[in-house]
Every structure is written in C-alpha cells, then in structure tokens.
Amino acid sequence: MPLSTARVATSSPELYLKQADAAGHDRATIAFDQGTCTLIATTDELLLIAAAADAAALTGVQDAVARKLATGVDWSTPITGDEVQIVDPAIEDYLLAHSTPADDLLRELAVTTREATGRAAGMQVSADEGALLSMLVRLSGARRAIEVGVFTGYSSLCIARALPADGQLIACDVSSEWTAIARPFWERAGVADRVDLRIGPALDTLRALPAEPAFDFAFIDADKGNYPAYYEEIVPRLVPGGLLVLDNVFQGGRVLDPAFQEANHVAMRHVNEAIVRDDRLDCVMLPVRDGVTLARKR
Numbered sequence: 001m002p003l004s005t006a007r008v009a010t011s012s013p014e015l016y017l018k019q020a021d022a023a024g025h026d027r028a029t030i031a032f033d034q035g036t037c038t039l040i041a042t043t044d045e046l047l048l049i050a051a052a053a054d055a056a057a058l059t060g061v062q063d064a065v066a067r068k069l070a071t072g073v074d075w076s077t078p079i080t081g082d083e084v085q086i087v088d089p090a091i092e093d094y095l096l097a098h099s100t101p102a103d104d105l106l107r108e109l110a111v112t113t114r115e116a117t118g119r120a121a122g123m124q125v126s127a128d129e130g131a132l133l134s135m136l137v138r139l140s141g142a143r144r145a146i147e148v149g150v151f152t153g154y155s156s157l158c159i160a161r162a163l164p165a166d167g168q169l170i171a172c173d174v175s176s177e178w179t180a181i182a183r184p185f186w187e188r189a190g191v192a193d194r195v196d197l198r199i200g201p202a203l204d205t206l207r208a209l210p211a212e213p214a215f216d217f218a219f220i221d222a223d224k225g226n227y228p229a230y231y232e233e234i235v236p237r238l239v240p241g242g243l244l245v246l247d248n249v250f251q252g253g254r255v256l257d258p259a260f261q262e263a264n265h266v267a268m269r270h271v272n273e274a275i276v277r278d279d280r281l282d283c284v285m286l287p288v289r290d291g292v293t294l295a296r297k298r
C-alpha cells in the first residue's frame with residue numbers, strides 16, 4: 001500500500017515549504033530514508049503525497065513528515081499505484097460525448113481488431129487518443145512521421161490521414177500478422193501509399209535511419225522496456241519544432257509507486273525523468289487514458 005495523501009488546511013502553506021527547506025517554491029519533494037513526500041502549496045491548503053516501497057516504510061515516511069512539519073496529519077487510507085484513478089469515469093464519458101467521434105472506418109477497425117486478436121485488442125489506442133493524434137499531426141503541419149508500435153494500424157490510420165497527400169509515415173512493428181490487418185484499412189482510407197511499413201525490431205529500424213533531423217512527428221507505443229532507447233534514437237531525428245508523442249507514460253499509475261519495479265516500470269520512470277530534464281525539448285504530460293507525453297523539440 002505504498003501511496004498516501006493528506007490535506008493540511010492552512011492559510012500559509014508556504015511556511016511548510018520553508019520548513020521543508022523549499023522556501024520560494026510551491027512544490028517540493030523531500031527524500032527520507034524510507035521513501036519520499038511531495039508537498040504542494042495551494043491558496044488554502046498544503047497537499048501531501050507520500051510514497052514508499054511497502055506499508056511499513058510508508059508509515060515511516062508519514063511519521064517523518066509529521067515531525068518535519070511539526071503538525072498532525074490526517075493521511076488517506078494507503079493505496080497501490082494501480083489503484084490510482086487517472087480520470088473519473090464520469091469525466092471520461094463526458095469528454096468522449098463532447099469530442100468528434102471516430103468515423104465508420106475507425107469503428108470497423110476496432111471491431112475487426114477485437115474479433116481477430118481477442119484480449120490483445122486492449123493495446124489499440126482509444127478513439128479519443130486517436131483523435132488527439134490526428135489533431136496534433138494536423139496542427140503541427142507534419143509531413144514526415146514515424147510510429148513505433150503499429151499493431152492493427154489504428155494509430156497509423158489516425159496519423160496517416162492527417163498528413164498531407166505527399167506525406168509519409170514510417171510505421172515500425174515486429175508483427176506481420178497484426179499489421180496485415182491494418183493494410184486493407186489504410187487502403188480503404190486512401191492512405192496506403194503514405195505508409196511505409198517496416199517489419200522488424202523497431203530499434204534496428206530506427207538505428208538504420210540517417211542520424212539527422214528528418215521527422216516532424218513521432219509516436220511511441222510499443223514495448224515499454226525500450227522506450228528510453230526509442231526516445232534516444234528519435235529525438236536527434238526530429239526537426240526543430242518536431243513533436244514526439246509517447247503513450248502509456250503512467251503504466252496504469254504504477255510509475256508513481258516505488259513498489260512496482262518491473263523492467264517496464266523502471267524504463268518508463270527513466271524516460272519520464274529524462275524527457276523533463278532534456279534541454280532539447282519542451283514537454284507536457286497529459287492525463288489522457290494511460291498518460292500521454294507531448295515533447296516538442298526546441
């Protein structure tokens with residue numbers, strides 16, 4: 001149960017940040033032996049988020065925070081990272097109802113994917129995320145795009161359709177079987193000639209590309225353990241102003257919880273930290289589905 005939150009009502013939250021040696025900041029993370037606590041000052045309260053690898057360590061952090069701030073703290077019942085609710089279902093429903101819906105072709109691809117791949121269909125980007133990808137490609141005026149993780153081609157279709165007629169999408173995946181489902185949908189959408197499908201480990205495909213800025217848009221949605229390597233290969237190949245989009249950056253909330261230490265979680269934390277510190281990029285992380293990061297090359 002390694003996450004817990006608390007709200008301390010106060011008209012002077014900045015005094016607590018001062019006590020935590022973070023004077024002048026409205027947010028700070030304190031590292032203790034057993035874990036961390038983030039302090040966030042708002043106008044009328046101090047929000048605390050404690051995290052530790054297990055329940056005993058979390059109690060240690062909570063006690064240390066109360067001592068450091070010299071105040072009683074009423075902590076929430078601890079939860080694990082995968083119990084964090086990213087977006088309230090009512091909000092999710094409302095935003096779907098107020099976004100342009102997927103068209104017939106995308107809906108048919110979603111149905112075909114479910115029938116053909118069963119549980120694996122959960123890997124497909126959602127209709128709202130697909131719409132976001134199309135919107136971003138159109139807004140950025142991208143002409144050359146690259147995608148890592150095609151599956152049955154839903155996100156590829158959303159990206160390719162938003163490119164101009166002479167645009168190109170290099171689409172990377174290891175699976176001939178899954179991507180074979182995509183091809184007829186790209187054809188029916190009239191974008192098959194824009195999609196250059198490269199079957200093989202995406203890292204090999206990326207490394208074989210010229211190491212110079214050529215892409216206006218990149219989308220990463222494949223094996224999570226390789227995200228740091230994909231990011232390292234793609235950023236130098238983005239033109240200035242080019243946009244990198246990464247999916248699943250929350251890992252279902254597990255990135256927040258130090259108890260989760262599988263390779264995917266470690267890799268995702270690593271890439272999330274690397275991007276926010278990368279002075280080649282400006283980035284914003286969005287609570288869309290399982291978390292989407294937008295990183296624009298300076």
Ligand SMILES: C[S@@+](CC[C@H](N)C(=O)[O-])C[C@H]1O[C@@H](n2cnc3c(N)ncnc32)[C@H](O)[C@@H]1O
Pocket residue numbers: 123124125148149150151152153154155156172173174175178200201202203221222223226
């Ligand atoms: C989450 S799915 C992609 C979903 C897709 N973006 C969509 O909208 O339907 C991940 C894909 O990554 C592919 N993949 C996994 N490891 C890979 C690798 N090393 N290189 C290339 N593709 C890989 C899988 O075959 C799978 O199709």
